[in-house]
Amino acid sequence: SQQGEEDPQALSIQEGENATMNCSYKTSINNLQWYRQNSGRGLVHLILIRSNEREKHSGRLRVTLDTSKKSSSLLITASRAADTASYFCATDVKGSNYKLTFGKGTLLTVNP
Amino acid sequence: GAVVSQHPSWVICKSGTSVKIECRSLDFQATTMFWYRQFPKQSLMLMATSNEGSKATYEQGVEKDKFLINHASLTLSTLTVTSAHPEDSSFYICSANDRRPPVSYEQYFGPGTRLTVT
Numbered sequence: 001s002q003q004g005e006e007d008p009q010a011l012s013i014q015e016g017e018n019a020t021m022n023c024s025y026k027t028s029i030n031n032l033q034w035y036r037q038n039s040g041r042g043l044v045h046l047i048l049i050r051s052n053e054r055e056k057h058s059g060r061l062r063v064t065l066d067t068s069k070k071s072s073s074l075l076i077t078a079s080r081a082a083d084t085a086s087y088f089c090a091t092d093v094k095g096s097n098y099k100l101t102f103g104k105g106t107l108l109t110v111n112p
Numbered sequence: 113g114a115v116v117s118q119h120p121s122w123v124i125c126k127s128g129t130s131v132k133i134e135c136r137s138l139d140f141q142a143t144t145m146f147w148y149r150q151f152p153k154q155s156l157m158l159m160a161t162s163n164e165g166s167k168a169t170y171e172q173g174v175e176k177d178k179f180l181i182n183h184a185s186l187t188l189s190t191l192t193v194t195s196a197h198p199e200d201s202s203f204y205i206c207s208a209n210d211r212r213p214p215v216s217y218e219q220y221f222g223p224g225t226r227l228t229v230t
Contacts, residue, residue, distance in 0.1 A: 040203070042222055098217065099146070101158070
């Protein structure tokens with residue numbers, strides 16, 4: 001079963017706006033990672049946040065993690081048309097021997 | 113750094129034939145490689161974990177005799193889809209990481225292989 005559940009499933013915004021995607025999970029984790037996938041392509045690693053961290057930044061990306069609520073959010077600021085892609089959260093579940101469990105993903109469309 | 117390649121990028125085969133997909137870590141040694149499949153507009157589902165020099169560990173519901181995985185070296189893992197059928201058509205993606213200290217949690221993903229079985 002899916003460990004992570006993203007919402008919304010799809011998000012359409014205008015260039016320049018911010019995009020926020022959320023991810024919820026069910027069990028204790030070592031870390032949570034966000035990936036981007038362009039249509040029909042492989043995954044690009046965006047950011048990893050450890051279970052003892054609450055917030056991380058990387059360029060226009062900001063990720064938060066709330067282990068008490070078992071949730072994470074990915075914020076993309078000042079979006080660009082090139083940010084159009086599917087975004088997945090993946091959890092490294094404790095005791096899983098570093099296996100990643102992916103959520104269903106959010107399809108982000110940034111309109112020029 | 114940390115580049116993973118897959119070959120082929122796409123393949124079309126006839127029902128009943130076998131197809132081999134290669135996953136290579138180009139600039140690092142991968143002690144562990146993972147194989148995923150992804151159906152259109154869906155998420156990635158882990159099929160198996162392979163550790164160099166040992167047998168792969170398959171996820172529940174994945175037939176080990178149908179999806180043969182070999183991880184003979186620290187830079188190469190192969191997935192062979194045996195006696196392929198149209199329902200095996202999917203996007204297959206591998207990832208790799210190096211478990212030797214200092215351990216990195218990050219997995220590096222290949223670009224994927226699109227398999228179409230006719």
